[in-house]
Amino acid sequence: ETGVTQSPTHLIKTRGQQVTLRCSSQSGHNTVSWYQQALGQGPQFIFQYYREEENGRGNFPPRFSGLQFPNYSSELNVNALELDDSALYLCASSLAGGTGAEKLFFGSGTQLSVL
Amino acid sequence: AQSVAQPEDQVNVAEGNPLTVKCTYSVSGNPYLFWYVQYPNRGLQFLLKYITGDNLVKGSYGFEAEFNKSQTSFHLKKPSALVSDSALYFCAVRDLSSNTGKLIFGQGTTLQVKP
Numbered sequence: 001e002t003g004v005t006q007s008p009t010h011l012i013k014t015r016g017q018q019v020t021l022r023c024s025s026q027s028g029h030n031t032v033s034w035y036q037q038a039l040g041q042g043p044q045f046i047f048q049y050y051r052e053e054e055n056g057r058g059n060f061p062p063r064f065s066g067l068q069f070p071n072y073s074s075e076l077n078v079n080a081l082e083l084d085d086s087a088l089y090l091c092a093s094s095l096a097g098g099t100g101a102e103k104l105f106f107g108s109g110t111q112l113s114v115l
Numbered sequence: 116a117q118s119v120a121q122p123e124d125q126v127n128v129a130e131g132n133p134l135t136v137k138c139t140y141s142v143s144g145n146p147y148l149f150w151y152v153q154y155p156n157r158g159l160q161f162l163l164k165y166i167t168g169d170n171l172v173k174g175s176y177g178f179e180a181e182f183n184k185s186q187t188s189f190h191l192k193k194p195s196a197l198v199s200d201s202a203l204y205f206c207a208v209r210d211l212s213s214n215t216g217k218l219i220f221g222q223g224t225t226l227q228v229k230p
Binding site for chain 2: 006
C-alpha cells in the first residue's frame with residue numbers, strides 16, 4: 001500500500017452534473033498529480049499541484065479544476081459531466097525534488113461512471 | 116512530441132520462463148523512464164526507473180529493465196515469471212517539456228503468466 005487514499009471508490013453521475021473527488025497524500029508529500037485512465041488506456045495527466053498552487057496542466061478543458069489544501073490533500077472537480085468523462089481517476093503524490101526523477105505513489109482510484 | 120509505445124497488448128508466458136515486456140520511447144534529450152504495474156482494482160505501483168548511469172536497472176519483485184539508447188527502448192524483464200506477476204504493466208517517460216513531474220504513459224501491456 002502506498003499511503004495515498006482516494007474517495008469515493010466508485011461514483012455514478014448523470015450527464016451535466018458536477019463531481020468532486022478527494023485524495024489524501026502520503027505523509028510528507030507536498031505534490032499531488034491527477035490522472036485520468038479511460039478503459040483500456042494508459043493514464044493521462046490532468047494537472048499537478050505543488051504547495052497549493054497548480055503548476056502544470058495537461059490537455060483537459062477548464063471544467064476540470066482542482067484544489068490542494070495546506071495539509072496537501074487534494075480535490076478534483078469536474079463540472080458539466082460528459083459521457084466521455086467516465087474513467088478511473090488516479091491521484092498520485094510525491095515529494096517534489098525538482099528533478100522529475102521522483103517516483104509517484106498512486107492511490108487506488110475513483111471509478112466514475114457518467115450515464 | 117514525446118511519446119511511449121508498448122507494441123504488445125498482451126504477453127503470455129509460462130511460470131518459470133523468462134519474460135519480456137517491450138517499450139520504446141521518443142523524446143528529445145535524455146529520457147527519464149519508468150515502469151509501473153497495475154493489479155486489478157488497484158492504483159499503479161512503481162517498479163523501477165532509469166535516470167542515468169548503468170543501462171541495466173534493477174527494481175522491485177525481481178524485475179529489471181534494460182535501457183538501450185540506440186534502439187530507444189526500455190524493455191522490462193524478469194528471469195523467471197511467477198503467476199502472481201500477472202497484471203497490467205505501463206511504461207512511462209517524464210515529459211521534459213514540462214517543469215512538473217508529468218509522466219506520459221504507454222497504452223499498457225497485460226502480462227498473463229500461466230501455471
